[in-house]
Amino acid sequence: MTNSVTKGQTMLGIQSIASYLPKGRVDNLEQADRFETDREFVEQKIGVTTLPRFEAEDSVVSASIAAFKSLCEKVSVDPADIECVVLCTQNPDNGGLPHNSALVHAELGLSEDCACFDIGLGCSGYVYGLSVVQAFMAANGMKKGLLFTCDPYSRILNPEDKNTCLLFGDAASVTLISDSPRYTLSSAKFSTKGAGSEALQKNSNLLEMNGRAVFNFALQDVPKQIKRVLESAELKMEDVDLFLLHQGSRFMLENTIKRAGIPAEKAPIKLAETGNTVSSSIPLLLEKELDSSPGTILMSGFGVGLSWATAIYTQVK
Amino acid sequence: MTNSVTKGQTMLGIQSIASYLPKGRVDNLEQADRFETDREFVEQKIGVTTLPRFEAEDSVVSASIAAFKSLCEKVSVDPADIECVVLCTQNPDNGGLPHNSALVHAELGLSEDCACFDIGLGCSGYVYGLSVVQAFMAANGMKKGLLFTCDPYSRILNPEDKNTCLLFGDAASVTLISDSPRYTLSSAKFSTKGAGSEALQKNSNLLEMNGRAVFNFALQDVPKQIKRVLESAELKMEDVDLFLLHQGSRFMLENTIKRAGIPAEKAPIKLAETGNTVSSSIPLLLEKELDSSPGTILMSGFGVGLSWATAIYTQVK
Numbered sequence: 001m002t003n004s005v006t007k008g009q010t011m012l013g014i015q016s017i018a019s020y021l022p023k024g025r026v027d028n029l030e031q032a033d034r035f036e037t038d039r040e041f042v043e044q045k046i047g048v049t050t051l052p053r054f055e056a057e058d059s060v061v062s063a064s065i066a067a068f069k070s071l072c073e074k075v076s077v078d079p080a081d082i083e084c085v086v087l088c089t090q091n092p093d094n095g096g097l098p099h100n101s102a103l104v105h106a107e108l109g110l111s112e113d114c115a116c117f118d119i120g121l122g123c124s125g126y127v128y129g130l131s132v133v134q135a136f137m138a139a140n141g142m143k144k145g146l147l148f149t150c151d152p153y154s155r156i157l158n159p160e161d162k163n164t165c166l167l168f169g170d171a172a173s174v175t176l177i178s179d180s181p182r183y184t185l186s187s188a189k190f191s192t193k194g195a196g197s198e199a200l201q202k203n204s205n206l207l208e209m210n211g212r213a214v215f216n217f218a219l220q221d222v223p224k225q226i227k228r229v230l231e232s233a234e235l236k237m238e239d240v241d242l243f244l245l246h247q248g249s250r251f252m253l254e255n256t257i258k259r260a261g262i263p264a265e266k267a268p269i270k271l272a273e274t275g276n277t278v279s280s281s282i283p284l285l286l287e288k289e290l291d292s293s294p295g296t297i298l299m300s301g302f303g304v305g306l307s308w309a310t311a312i313y314t315q316v317k
Numbered sequence: 318m319t320n321s322v323t324k325g326q327t328m329l330g331i332q333s334i335a336s337y338l339p340k341g342r343v344d345n346l347e348q349a350d351r352f353e354t355d356r357e358f359v360e361q362k363i364g365v366t367t368l369p370r371f372e373a374e375d376s377v378v379s380a381s382i383a384a385f386k387s388l389c390e391k392v393s394v395d396p397a398d399i400e401c402v403v404l405c406t407q408n409p410d411n412g413g414l415p416h417n418s419a420l421v422h423a424e425l426g427l428s429e430d431c432a433c434f435d436i437g438l439g440c441s442g443y444v445y446g447l448s449v450v451q452a453f454m455a456a457n458g459m460k461k462g463l464l465f466t467c468d469p470y471s472r473i474l475n476p477e478d479k480n481t482c483l484l485f486g487d488a489a490s491v492t493l494i495s496d497s498p499r500y501t502l503s504s505a506k507f508s509t510k511g512a513g514s515e516a517l518q519k520n521s522n523l524l525e526m527n528g529r530a531v532f533n534f535a536l537q538d539v540p541k542q543i544k545r546v547l548e549s550a551e552l553k554m555e556d557v558d559l560f561l562l563h564q565g566s567r568f569m570l571e572n573t574i575k576r577a578g579i580p581a582e583k584a585p586i587k588l589a590e591t592g593n594t595v596s597s598s599i600p601l602l603l604e605k606e607l608d609s610s611p612g613t614i615l616m617s618g619f620g621v622g623l624s625w626a627t628a629i630y631t632q633v634k
Contacts, residue, residue: 090414090415092437095407095473095522096437097407097621099407099437099621099624101509102509102621102624104511106511106512112509112510113506114507114508114509115507115508115509115626116507116622117438117449117624118437119434119437120413120436121416122415128434131457134456135452135455135456136448136453139452139455140448140452140507156412156414190432190457191431192422192429192432194420194422194427194433197415197420200414201415202412202414207414221429304414305416306419307416307434309432
């Protein structure tokens with residue numbers, strides 16, 4: 001079934017993925033008018049016309065459960081088989097106590113023999129989370145697990161700050177990690193520049209973002225990491241079928257893609273209807289792109305921390 | 318050097334451990350008077366006479382850095398060698414954005430080639446964290462990493478709630494995970510009962526605890542998991558030299574130890590000067606007990622989630 005798995009070792013990877021966008025919508029062009037910002041700038045540079053937003057009834061847990069229901073329409077999942085639930089967020093329900101993965105565990109009625117923990121990471125969270133979950137499951141002999149992402153930045157947006165209000169959308173995703181994978185991890189790198197963390201931080205429960213610093217970071221550091229991961233996987237740019245970069249903003253994406261030397265047609269930019277959904281941006285893309293069954297996928301997430309992570313996943317033949 | 322490692326695979330484990338108690342102190346017997354609670358109950362049942370407490374200048378990051386400085390007095394650590402930093406907390410600085418591990422990364426001046434993420438877990442966090450860090454590091458070929466715990470409950474104590482004010486203390490710990498381990502993981506189990514999570518939760522940024530529910534959970538579920546882990550490691554109770562149970566309260570510990578059939582002399586109860594320090598309680602104990610070089614150690618953490626985790630570590634000969 002595979003060509004690179006050690007004998008006797010269970011191979012874990014991505015079996016399926018699903019997502020959820022809350023029903024609430026913000027018209028970003030109307031927002032542009034309110035902020036006296038050029039509509040063309042919002043459409044062309046930020047690249048976002050509609051932002052999904054949590055409403056009063058939405059929560060990290062309810063959005064995660066909705067994503068799970070969507071997963072169950074694609075693939076058969078017996079809750080009794082789930083041995084691990086990991087949820088990535090920096091804006092949890094209940095202030096993160098209990099960990100929101102435990103609340104999801106309760107809602108789904110999972111077995112007591114199920115490990116649950118939350119991961120605190122931003123835009124690099126999905127690439128990290130996949131590696132953490134797979135490694136933890138493999139080390140503990142687990143065969144089926146769920147990785148959730150849900151980071152509702154609407155909870156911390158300063159309503160007077162157009163830079164963030166025009167950018168961030170709310171979403172959730174769930175990825176089924178199992179011993180019947182469609183894609184397995186080939187190589188990954190994880191980097192941190194804590195000294196730059198002030199570029200994206202919560203202060204008195206409001207998000208502060210230095211857009212210029214984040215842009216410079218993405219352009220300077222992400223292409224380098226992509227090259228290093230390709231080298232460690234002994235692959236060339238042309239061997240990769242699909243590049244899934246964190247959907248920060250259209251302008252940042254276009255420039256990062258160009259700087260990295262990635263062919264534009266291999267790197268989708270699809271944030272017009274979602275905005276920047278933090279750790280959910282790569283899974284939202286991945287869900288859409290899996291229909292075309294790409295052979296080799298490179299994912300790169302970057303942002304809060306500053307943190308950046310790049311991984312290559314290959315299709316199981 | 319070892320007897321159970323797969324050829325060619327690097328063996329990771331616990332090399333060293335250090336901790337930090339903030340300078341602030343609450344006299345728990347004076348607190349008892351204020352709450353009109355019997356001093357004998359506080360000394361004998363809760364088992365806590367002094368509580369270390371964060372003062373204005375303390376933070377998750379500063380306490381973690383102080384623990385790291387203490388580590389450096391025990392063992393030579395070159396910051397340039399650290400490839401992974403994981404911090405376990407549910408009461409982070411900056412509302413957890415950025416992840417506090419990135420802030421620690423900045424303070425320690427670590428390399429950019431360092432993975433950083435936070436784990437959201439309570440009293441089971443250290444047992445989980447060790448397994449997560451070791452698995453993630455091994456999967457990614459990393460050789461030196463740091464696991465921090467720091468969960469200052471003083472930030473969320475309701476000053477009118479004697480049940481929690483008399484119980485929780487603030488502390489931090491750091492464990493050096495490396496390829497020169499003194500102890501390696503032999504077997505572990507992780508369990509969750511999300512449906513019981515209301516027994517310990519944050520509500521409007523204040524801790525709510527149902528002490529009776531937590532007590533019943535510890536007595537009912539922890540001994541069962543300890544037995545299962547011993548069975549999976551093919552060990553008997555008498556093969557274990559040291560049982561490090563989460564230091565929830567003296568009364569809960571005494572009863573859990575008795576119910577599990579653990580010889581009392583092998584299960585230290587040492588919370589008089591610290592209180593319940595959440596995910597730091599087991600590392601605080603471990604640091605003290607390592608001086609006697611126990612051959613086989615069983616650790617069991619239980620609480621918020623409800624979540625419980627038990628692991629057996631054996632000395633590298």
